[in-house]
Amino acid sequence: xxxxxxxxxxxxxxxxxxxxxxxxxxxxxxxxxxxxxxxxxxxxxxxxxxxxxxxxxxxxxxxxxxxxxxxxxxxxxxxxxxxxxxxxxxxxxxxxxxxxxxxxxxxxxxxxxxxxxxxxxxxxxxxxxxxxxxxxxxxxxxxxxxxxxxxxxxxxxxxxxxxxxxxxxxxxxxxxxxxxxxxxxxxxxxxxxxxxxxxxxxxxxxxxxxxxxxxxxxxxxxxxxxxxxxxxxxxxxxxxxxxxxxxxxxxxxxxxxxxxxxxxxxxxxxxxxxxxxxxxxxxxxxxxxxxxxxxxxxxxxxxxxxx
Numbered sequence: 001x002x003x004x005x006x007x008x009x010x011x012x013x014x015x016x017x018x019x020x021x022x023x024x025x026x027x028x029x030x031x032x033x034x035x036x037x038x039x040x041x042x043x044x045x046x047x048x049x050x051x052x053x054x055x056x057x058x059x060x061x062x063x064x065x066x067x068x069x070x071x072x073x074x075x076x077x078x079x080x081x082x083x084x085x086x087x088x089x090x091x092x093x094x095x096x097x098x099x100x101x102x103x104x105x106x107x108x109x110x111x112x113x114x115x116x117x118x119x120x121x122x123x124x125x126x127x128x129x130x131x132x133x134x135x136x137x138x139x140x141x142x143x144x145x146x147x148x149x150x151x152x153x154x155x156x157x158x159x160x161x162x163x164x165x166x167x168x169x170x171x172x173x174x175x176x177x178x179x180x181x182x183x184x185x186x187x188x189x190x191x192x193x194x195x196x197x198x199x200x201x202x203x204x205x206x207x208x209x210x211x212x213x214x215x216x217x218x219x220x221x222x223x224x225x226x227x228x229x230x231x232x233x234x235x236x237x238x239x240x241x242x243x244x245x246x247x248x249x250x251x252x253x254x255x256x257x258x259x260x261x262x263x264x265x266x267x268x269x270x271x272x273x274x275x276x277x278x279x280x281x282x283x284x285x286x287x288x289x290x291x292x293x294x295x296x297x298x299x300x301x302x303x304x305x306x307x
Contacts, residue, residue, distance in 0.1 A: 003075060005039040006068040008032055009047055013065045016054040070137060092291040093122035094142040095131035097278065098203060098234045100254045101170070102144060105302040109295045119291070125233060127203070128155075135283060136162060142282050142292060144169065149275040163284050170278040170303045174250040176267045182245040185265045192271050199227040201237050201249040238262045252276070255306050 011021040012032075022029045040047050047061035057065060096102045106123055113119060124134065128145035135143050147155050149171075159166050178184050184194060229247070231237050240247055242262040254266055280296070282288070288296075 001042065002035075002039070003072070005035050006072060008035050009039060009061075010065055010068050010072065012036065012048065012055055013057050013061070016056055018055055066137075070139070074139065089118040089120050090289070090291060091120050091122075091141075092289070092295065093124075093134075093140040094144070094295070095124045095126050095134045095140050096144045097128070097131075097146040097252075098125045098237075099144075099146075099252045099278065100234075100258055101252065101302040101306040102278075102299065103234070104255065104306070105295065105298040108298045108302070112294055112298070113291070132159075132162065132164070132281070135164065135281065141286060141289075142280065142295075144278055144280055146276055146278050149277060152277065155279070159281060164281045165284045165286075166279050166281045168277055169280050169299060170252075170307050171275060172252055172278075172307050173268070173272055173275055175253060176248055176269050176272075177241060177251045177254060177264055178248040178267070179241055179243075179245040180263050180265050182248070182265075184248065185267070190267055190269050192269070195248060196226060199229060199244070199247045201229045201231060201240055201247055203231060238264075252278075253307050 008021065008025065008027070011025055012018055015021045015024070018032055018036075019029055022032045025032065036047065043060075043064065045060040045064075046058050047064055048055040049058055094106075096106075110121065122140065124131075124140070126134070128147055131140075131143035131145050134140035145155065156166065176184070176190060182198075184190055184198065187194065229240060231240070237249055238258075239262075241249060241264055250272075251266070254264070259265060280299075282292075
């Protein structure tokens, strides 16, 4: 497949016009038109619907252009990396659930990197399906996905199908996190019914309807609060919990140092029987780098300390 033809298709998709694309690419319109026909013939699909109003992507074309953009982006990265005859920077990338033990591991990991090492690190907190997509489509190298134990076969089957290696890192039950001044904190035993008068903090992207398997994700969250605040990152959740004694959150275990910093307490709820798994994933053909191995060592250490 010709990379130049990919570039042509991406530009036409951007402008919806072969004439405008030809002007931007400094290519003759007949040459551009012929290149797209050759590309379509080699793929065996129509990339564009042609009409008097312009050229618009077909469903197959949308898929092709999405992948073509990623390929071209990677080509740019490679050219930049080797433009000076050597690779200048190392790269580390991971998508993770919002978990205190993972954040602690990443923090320690960053402190271990030699000052003379040029490195770019990408640490994205997100849900399981987005972590998988980041590896398959966005060139993230590692991911940690979280799911309820009853979906173990489902996720393992999906990872096998998508060519991902996986290894369990942690297994735990969610615990209740709340302000130390909350009336809940004074109870000897907390039941689900005790939470009805309080406001739950939850991560909203588990409910994004555009995500595949969104219903599966929705079912993983305990549903026992009539009022919820949805947040997207961990900083907001701790601020809300530390300032509002009427809030609570279901979380993986939190280290004592973080509880003291925000004036919080965590409590086990006997009624909560659901077990969750955090699983490390990467492509089967991916070879772990030295940076990856350093991070995983810290991840296991933090898990043992906190969970």
